[in-house]
Amino acid sequence: MGISPLTYTPWSGTRMGRLKNVLRIVFEEAKIRVTVWSLIIILITYLLVYINAFYQAVRPAPIEKYGYVSTIGNLYLYMMLLSAYLAFNIISRDLKNGSIILYLSRPITRIEYIVSKFLAVCFHLSLITIVPLLLVYIIDIASLPQSSKFITEASKLLLPLIGSALLMVILFGSVTIMLSSLTKDGKWASAGVFGVFLIGGFIAEIVGSALNNNYAYLFYLWNSVIIVVINMFGMRISPRSPPWYHLPWYYGLSIIIGAIVLSFSVVYWRFLRREGIVA
Amino acid sequence: MTGEIVKVNDITKRFGHVVALDHVTVSFCEGITGLLGPNGAGKTTLVKIIMGIILPDSGEAYVLGNNVERDPEVRAIIGYVPEQDCLIEEMNAVEFLYHMAIISGVPRKDAMERVHIVLHYLGVGDERYRAISTYSAGMKQKIKIAQALVHDPQIIIMDEPTTGLDPQGREEVLALIYDLWKSYRKSIILSTHLLPDVERICSHVVMMSGGRVIEAGPIEGMLRGLDGYVVRVGGSGEDVEKFAEVFRDKNSLISRDDNVFVVRSEPSDILRAAAETGVQVRYLGRRRESLEEKFVCALAGDEYGD
Missing domain, CATH: 3.40.50.300 (P-loop containing nucleotide triphosphate hydrolases)
Structure with missing residues (x-):
């Protein structure tokens, strides 16, 4: 049997065509990254999120902002684990096994490759943020007394919920892509995730404490995330909270946006400015 | 085309x-x-x-x-x-x-x-x-x-x-x-x-x-035009030199190793030259240049045969 000609129109070149192609690649990338390990992390996350939600359900008011913020706080840890797993695989593995050259020899641009990988990472991270948070929210709504007051109160939480989750997904996604593009050895990329989100945080805390400087605390990304999230939910900050909680939310947002921009700049430099990646 | x-x-x-x-x-x-x-x-x-x-x-x-x-x-x-x-x-x-x-x-x-x-x-x-x-x-x-x-x-x-x-x-x-x-x-x-x-x-x-x-x-x-024939001849030194001279004059002598010649010429011409110069043709065989030789020559920047 021979190889009969294939009749198809590979790529259209239009914006919509390109978007469609990127989505096809995202779907493929997202699919092949689902492994036993990623499923274990996702399942553990769901379990812990619901345990936390159940724990928070024992509370005075049916809809409690603190409960959601607490859940988002827990997600930081699980996202770190999933990001470490994804950083190990998403681009590092393409660099290690040389398949990067096959991607770049396909009719896609480098930007499409990077965007596809980023969106695939975001898809996975969304599975342990937006999806469980929305499920908890829906369960919460269903368990509310059917009072218009509670429904109005609950509806105000939807946007902050999605906004907080998206912020974390984009932050973790961009850093994951950046670290994964820097090394062929996935172990270093994974270690980098813990370095940025955990050890870097400890260093920021130590520096902040030593210098008695509240701004230094914001370089622990979790601190920046939390002051933005608290603001999104419109929560009142307790006087007993750590002093950096009282910093303006846009300081935290600036640090987060800075981290995202820096990450994409590194990826841009690695893929588009340097040819060492394939030369 | x-x-x-x-x-x-x-x-x-x-x-x-x-x-x-x-x-x-x-x-x-x-x-x-x-x-x-x-x-x-x-x-x-x-x-x-x-x-x-x-x-x-x-x-x-x-x-x-x-x-x-x-x-x-x-x-x-x-x-x-x-x-x-x-x-x-x-x-x-x-x-x-x-x-x-x-x-x-x-x-x-x-x-x-x-x-x-x-x-x-x-x-x-x-x-x-x-x-x-x-x-x-x-x-x-x-x-x-x-x-x-x-x-x-x-x-x-x-x-x-x-x-x-x-x-x-x-x-x-x-x-x-x-x-x-x-x-x-x-x-x-x-x-x-x-x-x-x-x-x-x-x-x-x-x-x-x-x-x-x-x-x-x-x-x-x-490779066309670079094919040749390997000829081994016998005879006195003077006759062999005359034989070599015939192909050198025609600019068709590719190489020579004692009595063995590589020439770019038709077999009939080779046999005629042998008869005229009095040498015995003891071997006559086709020699085709390989791409490898061509490549080596091109690398060296040489014109083959010159």
Whole structure:
């Protein structure tokens, strides 16, 4: 049997065509990254999120902002684990096994490759943020007394919920892509995730404490995330909270946006400015 | 008359202080073209520039009239077999090729069928469902070729496809390359440093050295006029010298080693010269110059026979 000609129109070149192609690649990338390990992390996350939600359900008011913020706080840890797993695989593995050259020899641009990988990472991270948070929210709504007051109160939480989750997904996604593009050895990329989100945080805390400087605390990304999230939910900050909680939310947002921009700049430099990646 | 499929126009590429390609201008025609050169000649760099994987410092590359740099979608009509490892070893062959087909733009409904057609064509049996990491070097090479065929390209660029294969694997790959052109009219650019491979299956050759093209054209034309005859003669020293003089005068003496001559002349002329000068012809046989000799001469910058 021979190889009969294939009749198809590979790529259209239009914006919509390109978007469609990127989505096809995202779907493929997202699919092949689902492994036993990623499923274990996702399942553990769901379990812990619901345990936390159940724990928070024992509370005075049916809809409690603190409960959601607490859940988002827990997600930081699980996202770190999933990001470490994804950083190990998403681009590092393409660099290690040389398949990067096959991607770049396909009719896609480098930007499409990077965007596809980023969106695939975001898809996975969304599975342990937006999806469980929305499920908890829906369960919460269903368990509310059917009072218009509670429904109005609950509806105000939807946007902050999605906004907080998206912020974390984009932050973790961009850093994951950046670290994964820097090394062929996935172990270093994974270690980098813990370095940025955990050890870097400890260093920021130590520096902040030593210098008695509240701004230094914001370089622990979790601190920046939390002051933005608290603001999104419109929560009142307790006087007993750590002093950096009282910093303006846009300081935290600036640090987060800075981290995202820096990450994409590194990826841009690695893929588009340097040819060492394939030369 | 064969059409031009790839045109490279005055391309220069530097990596730091190293000039990988130095004002390279060359065309590749339909059929199988060998891109020959020693390691470090710039073959892989040229191939990557043609593919648009790396960008030249100056000059342009066109594939079927399309500038790859400006229009990356032209890669849909090119298949690329890289020299280095490039397979996702945790996947099996079917998963890997399906992934590559989708990324190349093959519709989902056609992709799986296409994967099995290509694997069947390449003679990959049930092992297609095993992880690629368990494959032999020859099998891996077949999968590398399969991923270049899965989206049905018109042009296939292969970078050292037979390197590291055992003789049987090398034979299979060469037969496959030849069949791709003969049966399916896929034009192939075969980058290699193995001259016998080029000599066996290629119709055209581009020779490179030190980042420059030193010779390009049809192999037949390149070797035409360079064939000769080996003649071993016997006789007195004076007669043998006279015999040598006849061909030297005609400028057809290629080489001489004592009584053994290599001459570019017809057998009848050789026998006539022997009769006239009184030498005995003890051996007369055809001698065909190999591409290897041609390449060595081109490298040295010599005019053969001068």
